[in-house]
Amino acid sequence: MPTKTETEASKSKAPTEGAANFLDPSILAGIDNLELRARVAVEGFLSGLHRSPHRGFSVEFNDYRHYQRGDDLRHVDWKLYARSDKLYIKQYEDETNTRCMIALDTSASMTYASGGMSKLDYGISVASALAYFIMRQRDAVGLITFDDKLQEFLPARCRQPHLMHLLRLLTQVSPGDQTNAASPLSDLAATLTKKSLVLLISDLLQGEEETIATLRNLRAMGHDVIVLHVMDDAELNFTFDESSEFIDSETREAFITTPASVRTAYLENVNAYLAECKKQCQRAGVDYCLLNTADPIDSALSAYLSKRARGF
Amino acid sequence: MVFLAPLLLFGLLAALIPIAIHLIRRERPPKVVFGSIRFLKNTPKKLILFQHIQQWVLLLLRALLISLLVFAFARPLLNQSLAKLLDADPQSAVLVVDATLSMRYPGVFDEAIDEAHEFLQRLGPGDEAAIVVLDERATVLIDFTDERAALMRVLDTLEEPSFGSTNLRSGLALADEMLAAASFENRSITLISDFQTTAVDELDGSWKLARGVAFTPVDVGVEATQNLTVADVRVPSTLVEGMQASPVLARIRSTGTLPIERAQATLLVDGDIVERIDVELTDVSEKVVEFAHALTGSGEQGIEIRVQGDDFVSDNSRFAAVTIEPKVDVLVVNGEASSDWFDDEAHWFELASGGGVTGPFSVTSTVPNLLTPELIQGSEVVVLLNVGALGLQQARELVDFVRSGGGLLVAPGDQAAEVTAPLDSILPGSLAGSQRLRAGDYRVIADLDRRHPLFTGLPVEWSTRFQRVWTLTPKEDAVTLMRFDDATPALLETRAGEGRVLLTAMPLDSEWGDFPLQPLYLPFVHETLDYLAARPSEPSRYLVGDSGVANFREVGLSRLASEMQDQRGGGGQTRLVAINADINESSLASASVESVFDAIINPENASLAPREVRTAQRMIELEGPQRLWWWVLSLILLLLLAETLVSNRTYR
Numbered sequence: 001m002p003t004k005t006e007t008e009a010s011k012s013k014a015p016t017e018g019a020a021n022f023l024d025p026s027i028l029a030g031i032d033n034l035e036l037r038a039r040v041a042v043e044g045f046l047s048g049l050h051r052s053p054h055r056g057f058s059v060e061f062n063d064y065r066h067y068q069r070g071d072d073l074r075h076v077d078w079k080l081y082a083r084s085d086k087l088y089i090k091q092y093e094d095e096t097n098t099r100c101m102i103a104l105d106t107s108a109s110m111t112y113a114s115g116g117m118s119k120l121d122y123g124i125s126v127a128s129a130l131a132y133f134i135m136r137q138r139d140a141v142g143l144i145t146f147d148d149k150l151q152e153f154l155p156a157r158c159r160q161p162h163l164m165h166l167l168r169l170l171t172q173v174s175p176g177d178q179t180n181a182a183s184p185l186s187d188l189a190a191t192l193t194k195k196s197l198v199l200l201i202s203d204l205l206q207g208e209e210e211t212i213a214t215l216r217n218l219r220a221m222g223h224d225v226i227v228l229h230v231m232d233d234a235e236l237n238f239t240f241d242e243s244s245e246f247i248d249s250e251t252r253e254a255f256i257t258t259p260a261s262v263r264t265a266y267l268e269n270v271n272a273y274l275a276e277c278k279k280q281c282q283r284a285g286v287d288y289c290l291l292n293t294a295d296p297i298d299s300a301l302s303a304y305l306s307k308r309a310r311g312f
Numbered sequence: 313m314v315f316l317a318p319l320l321l322f323g324l325l326a327a328l329i330p331i332a333i334h335l336i337r338r339e340r341p342p343k344v345v346f347g348s349i350r351f352l353k354n355t356p357k358k359l360i361l362f363q364h365i366q367q368w369v370l371l372l373l374r375a376l377l378i379s380l381l382v383f384a385f386a387r388p389l390l391n392q393s394l395a396k397l398l399d400a401d402p403q404s405a406v407l408v409v410d411a412t413l414s415m416r417y418p419g420v421f422d423e424a425i426d427e428a429h430e431f432l433q434r435l436g437p438g439d440e441a442a443i444v445v446l447d448e449r450a451t452v453l454i455d456f457t458d459e460r461a462a463l464m465r466v467l468d469t470l471e472e473p474s475f476g477s478t479n480l481r482s483g484l485a486l487a488d489e490m491l492a493a494a495s496f497e498n499r500s501i502t503l504i505s506d507f508q509t510t511a512v513d514e515l516d517g518s519w520k521l522a523r524g525v526a527f528t529p530v531d532v533g534v535e536a537t538q539n540l541t542v543a544d545v546r547v548p549s550t551l552v553e554g555m556q557a558s559p560v561l562a563r564i565r566s567t568g569t570l571p572i573e574r575a576q577a578t579l580l581v582d583g584d585i586v587e588r589i590d591v592e593l594t595d596v597s598e599k600v601v602e603f604a605h606a607l608t609g610s611g612e613q614g615i616e617i618r619v620q621g622d623d624f625v626s627d628n629s630r631f632a633a634v635t636i637e638p639k640v641d642v643l644v645v646n647g648e649a650s651s652d653w654f655d656d657e658a659h660w661f662e663l664a665s666g667g668g669v670t671g672p673f674s675v676t677s678t679v680p681n682l683l684t685p686e687l688i689q690g691s692e693v694v695v696l697l698n699v700g701a702l703g704l705q706q707a708r709e710l711v712d713f714v715r716s717g718g719g720l721l722v723a724p725g726d727q728a729a730e731v732t733a734p735l736d737s738i739l740p741g742s743l744a745g746s747q748r749l750r751a752g753d754y755r756v757i758a759d760l761d762r763r764h765p766l767f768t769g770l771p772v773e774w775s776t777r778f779q780r781v782w783t784l785t786p787k788e789d790a791v792t793l794m795r796f797d798d799a800t801p802a803l804l805e806t807r808a809g810e811g812r813v814l815l816t817a818m819p820l821d822s823e824w825g826d827f828p829l830q831p832l833y834l835p836f837v838h839e840t841l842d843y844l845a846a847r848p849s850e851p852s853r854y855l856v857g858d859s860g861v862a863n864f865r866e867v868g869l870s871r872l873a874s875e876m877q878d879q880r881g882g883g884g885q886t887r888l889v890a891i892n893a894d895i896n897e898s899s900l901a902s903a904s905v906e907s908v909f910d911a912i913i914n915p916e917n918a919s920l921a922p923r924e925v926r927t928a929q930r931m932i933e934l935e936g937p938q939r940l941w942w943w944v945l946s947l948i949l950l951l952l953l954a955e956t957l958v959s960n961r962t963y964r
Contacts, residue, residue, distance in 0.1 A: 109348055112346060112347040119347070231347075235346075235347050235348075242341070244342050244343065245342070245344065246344050246349050247345045247346060248346065248348055248349045250348070254349075255349045255353060256341055262352060269351035269355075
């Protein structure tokens, strides 16, 4: 009989097996360029949803860029060509009516990795993919990073350079200390003047009750909230064999034990915790999605797309 | 329970190794930086406590594993009665120590004593042992006893080997005889020797140890040896004054396994060095040297030939005793003296006996009328040549002379028609008249007693012809030494008191035959006079260990009581004798101990192994039925399984 965690993981499978290959964390971890990583993830994800994500340019001029081979000649600014004897393509800014704020937990507990990708890397990948995806949807996207306080804040924009700015910010993320999501989220709430979608990427290992209470306040303010609960596979299944001294990544507290003797009790504790998190989120009207770092990241995209489809 | 290999029980200390490792290393488990331990902290504490208990169980299991292995290797014997039986298998052992001359080679005897001490140390608590020493003869140093201290004390009294010769059989036979009356059935002989080839060769296989007697040879011989010895000294034991002295000859021999090229031989007379000769032994192992020194003077002289040039000095001298005696006093009574030499009866006889000048005899001639008691008593041998009847007093003097040890030769001629009555009592026969043969006819000597001392030095073939001989009628106690070809006696002998009397049927002059002209005449006269003089000729050379006369223990010159003097009532007279070591003792080549085995081990002993082997076999026999190994190994396997399970549960 599959466990609750396994059931969650099976639900978050990619739409198609072919797309899943591009969303595999182990493949994404091998891509250093965060933009490329986001593009690969989104293109792979979208290839299972649509025939083509490219539908033409918007009418509001935004910027020029050099002509590249393959560009549609209709978008060449011939007047500028006549003046400068160089080919430029005109780019246009699409109109948007959705503002998304991605809140990324960068506390020390997010650095844990039992496999190739830590929870923080996984969260960065998810955040970059979501940002890329959101920008492709012509929606505005912003970012905050926090540990026990707000670290970085980037307001929501929908212009292309903003995406590069956001991705660069994600690239420069450094792990912090302890987690206290309630305060940064309260600060975020104070800055949100329009109805927004808040995407919280966190492991919720410290102060989850206060965090969910803050999210409840956001919901009360009319914002939509999605909690992407990132957990390592070892945290979910406690896949240890050898007796070890386990050190808490945030409190540095040590605990020596033999995994075989405590595995059952541990799993009971974890499952109870996850169930409580999900229950509290649902009670607060917050979408909850558990992400296993061993699984493809399409679960996060699916969660967003599902919310977007419902027209929040 | 007893252990057949108890020393291995020290391995039990290895059981402390796992505990020591646990206490010393106590390495902490690997550190894992985990997301959060909040879910671990809520796990029940009893699991950790149980793990600690498991660790101690694991330690105990590992210590028990090592202990069981040690226990198994120590070979426990559960059946105590059998163990006691095994422990109480005493033996009767005889230690035979070779203490002969060859063991004097440097270092050999010390090693033999060390081996003897080791033998005594190996004796068990209930064992009894005896020690036999093989020097000039096999002697029991100490009879069977189980007191090791007493055996050690007696062994320590053996300071150095003797000069005796090796007789392995005598020592082994004595030990075998002692073991026949020993207390225990487990019997053994241990022989510590250098196993000289000459001694081992004497064990020709005709004599074997008794059945059941184990034999252990301990070879202490040296492989590389250098030795020089005087193998022989050639010099007459008796010389006569005035005679030309024989040269002193000595045989120098290299008997070691390594050659010696040069040596020096020295002649000592009565302890004084008189001559030295350098000996080259480059190409040969033996050389005869001749000393130019002539033995002169009179009386006894001690000769020593000493050789130098090696380290083994115990056999470097050989001794000889020489006695220079005065001439034999011979009184010739001429019954038909004549101024013409060819008619003179004594002429030929004096000529043959040397005439008292050059020969070993001092001859005095007289005629019957002048034969006085003084002349008779001053002689050792009286010869009556063609003497007729003597005076009664003269005859009585002669009888007394013979009975007191004098010698008398009666050679009758044409004058001897009758014999004076008192003299007849000591003669071996009577004269039955003479027979004159026809012309052309003659008598020859056809038979003689070759075993008689008189003839041992004479040739067998006689060609002397006699035209006229006396016919002798032998008495009952007479011995016929020679016969004519008609079977009539030619020479009779008898003993009268201490003296000897010879009566011949043939004249010793040329009147009745050609005997004086024959080559045999001179040696016959010499041998006859020597025989009648009957001078004591006792041996002058002995070997160490010759116990017939005295118990000689060391080589050298010694004085020995003269038996002849005692017989004649002299008493207190001694003679010089030489005592030498057996030349075989100088041969240091060793034989293999296997050949000793082959020669003396009883064939029925083939199935009997030495005690150590028998003990080992008995151990195996007693251990086998226990099958303790199987049980211990099974238990070890079970413990290994348990250890694997517990360790997996503890550290996984």
